[in-house]
Amino acid sequence: MTSFVQQNKVAVTVSALLGIGTIAGIIYYMKTNSSNNSDDSSNSESSKKKRRNKKKKGKSNNGASSTENGSIVEEDNKNSVYPINEATKLPNITPEILSNLSESEKNDWAIALKEKGNEYFKAKQYDTAIVYYSNALDCKKDHIFYGNRSACYYALKDYENAVKDTTSALEIKPDYSKCLLRRAHVYEEMGRYEDAAFDLTALSIYGGLNDKSSDSVMARVLSEHADKLNQEVYSHLPKVLPSSSSISSFLGAFVKEDLDLDLNNYEKDSGSYYLISALNEIYKDTDEGYENADNLLNQSIKRFEDNNNSSNDQTDKKIIAIAYEYMGIFSFLKTFDNAKEYVEKALEISPRPRMHVVLALIAADKGDYVLADQEFTKAIKMNPEDPNIYYHYGQVYYLIGDLTKAQSNFEKAKALNPNNVYAHIQLACITYRHNEIESCLTMFNNAKTLFPLSPEIPNYLGEILFDKGDIENASKQFDIATKLQEAIPGNNIGALPLINKSVIYQNTSDFQSCQNILEKAVKIDSKSEVAWSSLGQVYLLMQNPNGAIECFEKACRLCRSAEDRKQTIALLESAKIHLRVRQDKVLSKKMEEVIAQYSAAQMAA
Template identity: 30%
Template sequence: MAPLNTGAAVDSAAPSMLERVQDFVSEHKKAIIIATAAAVVASAGVAYYASTSASASTSGKTDDEASKLKKKKTGSRGAKKSSKDKKGSTDGPILEERKPKTDGSATTRAKIAATFKTKGNAAYQARDFTNAAELYTRAIQVSPREPVFYSNRAACYINMTPPKYQEVVDDCDSALKLDPKYLKALNRRAMAFEGLEKWEEALRDFTAATIIDRFQNQSTANSVERVLKSLSAQKAKEIIEKREPRLPSYTFISAYFAAFRPRALPTLPENPSQGDQTLLLALQALEASDYAHSLTLVNEAIEQGVSWDAGRAEALNLRGTFKFLTGEISAAKADLEESVRLVPGFTQSLVKIASVHMEQGDPQKAFKCFDEAVESNSKDPDIYYHRGQVLFIMNEYADAATNYTTSSELDDTFVFSQIQLAVAQYKMGDLAKSMATFRRTLRTFPNRSEPSNYYGELLLDQGRFEEAVEKFDKAIELEKAKSPPNVLSLVNKGLALYQWKQDIGAAERCCHEALRIDPECEAAVATLAQLSLQQAKIPEAVKMFERQSELARSEPELVNALTYQYATAAQVQFLHDYPDMAAQLNQIATRA
C-alpha cells in the first residue's frame, strides 16, 4: 500500500491522484483492453483480455461434434473425466476434425492418416492418452504437414499423468509453423509454458490467441490474469532482492515530510561530538528539502556516534523514516522502535511505527501505537491527523473527520488537517459541508497551493472541468514560488484537460512538464503510460511502464507496474509476430 503519512498530497485525498488515474483507465477500459490487455488496476486485481482455452462441455469431442453441442446448448460433458490438473481443469482440450489438404498424389496418404486420426480420437475419448498419442504419431509419419495431428497429440501429452509439457511445446511449435494462427495450438502451448513456469512465453501465447480470436471468448481471461500475476510477482521479488534501496521522487518525499508539523531543531550538548554536529546538519538539510544530503548526513551522524539519548532518538527517527521511504520496512521499524526505547513516548516515532504496521497490513497494532502516543502526549496534533489518515484509508470517514477536527483544534495552522476534513466530508456524501470547508481553507491559507489543488480534484470529480482547471492553474502559480515546486497540480490539470476536451496533447504536455521538474514523479509517468495506451502507442506505453517499475517504492507497487509492463510487452510481441493484424487491431482500438 502507499504510505499513510503523505497528507493530502499523494494518495489520501479523495478523489486521489491514484484513484483518478484508475478512473481514467476504467472509463476507457475497452480501448485499453484492446491496446494492451490491461484494465483497472484496483488492488492489483487486474482484468485482462480473454483468450481461448479448454472447453469442459466439449472435451473429447471433434470440432464438428463440439459445434453441434454448442448450438444445442446442452452443456454436456464427455463420458469420463480426467483428474484435475494444477490449474483446476477437469477435462482435456478439444480435438479437431480438420480435413487434410490433398492433391491427387497425396489422396491415399491422406486417407491412411485420417484413419489413424479417427482411431486416435476414439482412444482419446476413452481417456487412453498413451495409445491416442501413438496413433497421432502414426498419422504424422504418413502426413507430416497436417497441423491438427500435432495439436491433437499435444492434447494427449497435456492430459497424461504427469503432463509432458515439453512434448506439448514441441508439438505445438510444429503445428504453429504450419498454421501460425492455430488457436488451439496457441492455447495448448500457453498451458504447457505455464506448467513449465515459463510465464513470459505463456503470456505471449495467451495474448496472441486472445487477439486472433477477436476478444470474443471471455473464458480464458482468468488464464491471462493468472499468468500475469505469477510473472509479475516472481519478477518483483527478484528485483526487490537485487536492487539497491533508493529514495522515491522529490514530490513523494516532500509530501511525506509535509504531513508532519515542523519541530524545533534540538539543542546540542555543551560539548557536542562530531556525530552531534553532523546530526544537526542532517536536520537542517531536511528543513531545506535537500533529502539526499540529509540521508547521507544522518547515516554519518549515527556512525560517528550521537552523544545523548534524545539526539540519538532523533537520528534514528530520521534514518528510520528514510528507510521507510526506500521500502526497507523491517529496518525502518527497528530504527523507530529503538528511537522509542531511548525516549519513551516519542510521539512522532510512535506515529511512524503505526505507518509501518499499516504497511505490513496490521491495523490493530497501528492503533495501539496511536493509543500509546496519546497516552504520552494527548496534545500532539500530529497523532490525531495520522490516526485520521489510517481511518480514512479504512473507509471510516466519520471517525477520520473527528480526528482531523481534533488535530485542527489543537493547531489550526496545519493545512492538511483541514483539507482532509473536507475530503472526509465529501466521502461521507455531505457535499455542501465539504465545499464550505474547502472554501474556508482557501481563505485561511491563501498562499498555499494545496487547498486549490485538492479543491480542484473535487471539482473534477463532479465534472466541473473549467472550475477545476482554474484551481489547478492557481496551484501551479503558487508552486512556482518554491524550488523545486510540487508538480501534482500539473498532472491534475493534464487529466482535467483530457476529460474535459479530450485534449491528449495538452494532457501529455502537462505531464512532460511535470517530469522536467521532477523526473521521478510517479503520477506523471503513470498518466503518460495510460495516455499512450489510449492512443494505441504501444511502444511508448511499454517505456513508461518500464519507468514506472523502476520508480515503484514497494513490492505491491512494483507488482502492479510490472503487470502493465508485461501485458503491454506481450502485445508488442504480437504485433511483431502478426504484422498483418496490426491495422485491424488499431481499428478496433479506435472504435472502442
C-alpha cells in the same frame, strides 16, 4: 487522502486502450476457459465435468484401455483401413507404404488414425494416442492432428514437445484458438510468462477482442510474471528514498521540531551537529535536501554509537532519541526492514508519542491495523494532546473506510495543529464523501484563505471538482496549484497537479497536450512512478511502444513495494506485446482489421 490518479487509474488505462486497439486492455479484461481435451471434441466443459464426476476411467480386466463410456479401445485388424502390426497391435505404416497411396487414401487413413487416437486420449492412454496422431501426421500435415498430439504431451507434462506441436499447428492455422490457449498454459508451466501473455493476447485479437474467455488466465500469468520479476530483478535494486513530494506529504503532517537549528550552537562533527544539519536539509523539502539529510542522519547515528560508551558524552538523550527516530523514518521510506528497530531504540533512550505514531505507520504499511491501533493508543496514553498523533490516526481510519473515526481524528488534528493543511483538506474530502457538496467547497475556500500559498489546496479541490464533473473549474484549480508549486521553495506536491491535468486532456482526446504535460511532470519530479507510468500509457496512445517501455521500466524501479509494482509490470508487458504484434505480420494485419471494425462501429453509434 486517496490519490486522484489512483482513483482514476482504470479510466486512464481504458483511455490508453483505444489508441492501440485495446492491446493494453487485454491485460485486464479476460476470463479463463482452459481445456485439456483433444481439439476436435465437441463436448461442453460442463458435460465433461459431469462425466468425469460420474465415472472414473481405468483398465479393463484384460488390460485393454477403457474409454469414458466403458467401451474397450482396441484395433479391429479386419476392418481397419490401415495396416496393423500383429505383435504390437499398433499401426504398421512405413514411408514405403505411404508412397504407394493416393492423396485420397492418405486422407482417409489420417482421419481414421486421428479418430482412434481420440479414443486413446479419452482413455488417458496418452503415449498410445501419440502414436496414432503421429501416424496421422505422417499421412497428412493437419493443424488438428498437431493440436491433439500437443494435448497428449501437455497431459504428460512434456512441455517442450507440447510447444513444438502447438507451434506447428499455429503455423498452419494462426488463429487456432485451442492451440493458442494450450501453448499459453504450457508457457505458463515453463515460467515463460511473456510468451504466455502474448498468446493470450493473440487469442483475444483473433476473437475480435470480444472473447473474454481467458481473462483469469491472463490475470494469473501476469501476477506470476510480476512475482518472478520482483524476485529476480527488482528485489536486488538499491533501496532509495521516494520523491521529495512523497516525503513532504509524509513529514508535512508532523509538527516542526522544537529544536535550535543554529549549527553554530553545536560542536562540529558531533552527533548533534549532524542531526541538526539533517533537519535543516529536511526543511528545504527538495530531492537533494532529503538525500543530504539521509547521509547526515547516518553520520549522526555513527557518532552517537561511537560515543555510546564514553563517560564524557553529555549529549541530551532527547537529541539522540530524535536522531534514531528520524533514522527509522528514513529507513521506512526506503522500505528497509530495520526501520522498526531504530524507532524502538529511540523509545528506549527518550520516548515521545511521535515514536509510537511512526511504529503505527510502519505496521499499517504492512497491513497490520491491529498493531497500528495499539501503537496509536500508546501514543495517546503518553500525551493525549500531542498534535502529531491524530492526523495519521485519521489516515489509517480513512484507508480502512471508517470515515466517522477518520473525521473525528482529523478534527482533533486540526484543533491541536491549525497549521496542518492536510487536516483541513481531509475534512473537506470527507464532507464531499458525505455528499455535502456546498459545505465541502466552503471548507476548501476557507482553507485557501488560511493557506493562500499552499498548492495542495487547489490541487485537491480540483480533484473534487473533476469528480463532480466540473471539468473546466477543475482544470483551473490544477493550473493554480501548478503555478503555486513553481513559485514557492520546496516540492510540496511536485508534479501531481500536472498528472491530474493530464487526465483531463485524455478525457478530451487531446493526447498531444497530455504527452507534453507529462513530459514536463517527469522533469519536475523524476522520482514519481505515477508520472512515469502515466507518460508510458500516453506513449502507448501515441504509438510509441519503445518510449512506453522505457517509462514503465523506470516506474517499476521507482515503485515502493512489490505489490505496487504489479500493475506497472502489467502495463510494461502490454507495451512489449504491442511491439510483438507489430512484428507479427499475420497478427498485425488482424489487429488492423479489428481496429477498423471498432472505429466503424463507433462511428455508426
